[in-house]
Amino acid sequence: MSKNVPVVEFKQVGKTFISPDGTPHEAIRDVNFCVEDLDDEGEFIALLGPSGCGKSTILNLIAGLEPVHPATTGEVLVFGQPVHGPGPDRGMVFQSYSSFPCYNVLDNVAFGLKLQGVEKDEREERAMRWIKRVQLAGSEKKYPHQLSGGMRQRVAIARTLAIHPRIILMDEPFGALDRVTRWGMQDLLVELWREVEATVFLITHDIAEAVYLGDRVFIMSEGPGTIVEVVDVPAPSGDAATTQRTEAFSNLVHTVSQKFEKHIPQMGSA
Structure with missing residues (x-):
C-alpha cells in the first residue's frame, strides 16, 4: 500500500x-x-x-x-x-462490555481469529500473547461475569488487536x-x-x-x-x-x- x-x-x-x-x-x-x-x-x-x-x-x-x-x-x-x-x-471496541458471556477470556480473545479460519493451536497462542499484553495472564479461563469493568474492556481490546487491524x-x-x-x-x-x-x-x-x-x-x-x-x-x-x-x-x-x-x-x- x-x-x-x-x-x-x-x-x-x-x-x-x-x-x-x-x-x-x-x-x-x-x-x-x-x-x-x-x-x-x-x-x-x-x-x-x-x-x-x-x-x-x-x-x-x-x-x-x-x-x-x-x-x-x-x-x-x-x-x-x-x-x-x-x-x-478494521477492528472496533464498543462502549458496552461486548464480550460473549458463554466464552471464557481465551475464547473471547481468539474469536476473531476463529472467524478468520486460524487453526486452534495458533489462535490460542496468539490470543494468549495479547492476553498477556493487556495484563490478564492468569484470567484466561475466567468468564466475563467474573471480571471487573476494566478487565472486560481489556478483553475487548485484546480481541481487537489479535486480528492485527490497520x-x-x-x-x-x-x-x-x-x-x-x-x-x-x-x-x-x-x-x-x-x-x-x-x-x-x-x-x-x-x-x-x-x-x-x-x-x-x-x-x-x-x-x-x-x-x-x-x-x-x-x-x-x-x-x-x-x-x-x-x-x-x-x-x-x-x-x-x-x-x-x-x-x-x-x-x-x-
Missing part, C-alpha cells in the same frame, strides 16, 4: 436515517477529513462532541456496519477504496470506568497503540481524555454533526495520572474546552 494513500478519507459525507414513520433524520452533514498513513506509526484521532452529533455514525461508516453504512451522500474511503462493508483491516475504532470504551481505572486504561492503550502502529479513532465526551490520547482532536457541532474545528495536540510527556494533574495539561484542556464551547456554547464546560 502506497504511503501516499490516506488511511481514511471522508469527502462531503452525509447520513440521513429514515424513521419507521417515514420521517428523515439527518445525523451528519458535509463531513470532510483526511487521515494520512504516517511512517512507522498511526495517527490517534479523538472525536469530541455533544451527544447525538453523529460521532458513532462516523465510526460505523468507517467500519462499514449496517444500518449506518452506506453513507447517504459523499464518499467514505479506506486506504483509497470505497467502503463496501466490514473488513479485517484501523482501530473505539466508541467511548472507558466511559463507564472510574477515574483511576480510566487512567490505567489510557496508559495501556497508548502503549499498545505505539506497538501495533495502527490508526485509532476514539469517541469520547471527556475533553481531558481527548487531549491526553489524541494527536488531533476533531470537534463536532450539534446534529446534524459536522467537523467544525481540528486541534493539534502535543504528545504527553508522562503517564495519565501524572500528566493530567499538571498545570500545563490543565491549561491545554482549558484551551480545547474554550474551542469546544465556542461551537457548542450551551454545553458549557461539560
Whole structure:
C-alpha cells in the first residue's frame, strides 16, 4: 500500500436515517477529513462532541456496519477504496462490555481469529500473547461475569488487536470506568497503540481524555454533526495520572474546552 494513500478519507459525507414513520433524520452533514498513513506509526484521532452529533455514525461508516453504512451522500474511503462493508483491516471496541458471556477470556480473545479460519493451536497462542499484553495472564479461563469493568474492556481490546487491524475504532470504551481505572486504561492503550502502529479513532465526551490520547482532536457541532474545528495536540510527556494533574495539561484542556464551547456554547464546560 502506497504511503501516499490516506488511511481514511471522508469527502462531503452525509447520513440521513429514515424513521419507521417515514420521517428523515439527518445525523451528519458535509463531513470532510483526511487521515494520512504516517511512517512507522498511526495517527490517534479523538472525536469530541455533544451527544447525538453523529460521532458513532462516523465510526460505523468507517467500519462499514449496517444500518449506518452506506453513507447517504459523499464518499467514505479506506486506504483509497470505497467502503463496501466490514473488513479485517478494521477492528472496533464498543462502549458496552461486548464480550460473549458463554466464552471464557481465551475464547473471547481468539474469536476473531476463529472467524478468520486460524487453526486452534495458533489462535490460542496468539490470543494468549495479547492476553498477556493487556495484563490478564492468569484470567484466561475466567468468564466475563467474573471480571471487573476494566478487565472486560481489556478483553475487548485484546480481541481487537489479535486480528492485527490497520484501523482501530473505539466508541467511548472507558466511559463507564472510574477515574483511576480510566487512567490505567489510557496508559495501556497508548502503549499498545505505539506497538501495533495502527490508526485509532476514539469517541469520547471527556475533553481531558481527548487531549491526553489524541494527536488531533476533531470537534463536532450539534446534529446534524459536522467537523467544525481540528486541534493539534502535543504528545504527553508522562503517564495519565501524572500528566493530567499538571498545570500545563490543565491549561491545554482549558484551551480545547474554550474551542469546544465556542461551537457548542450551551454545553458549557461539560
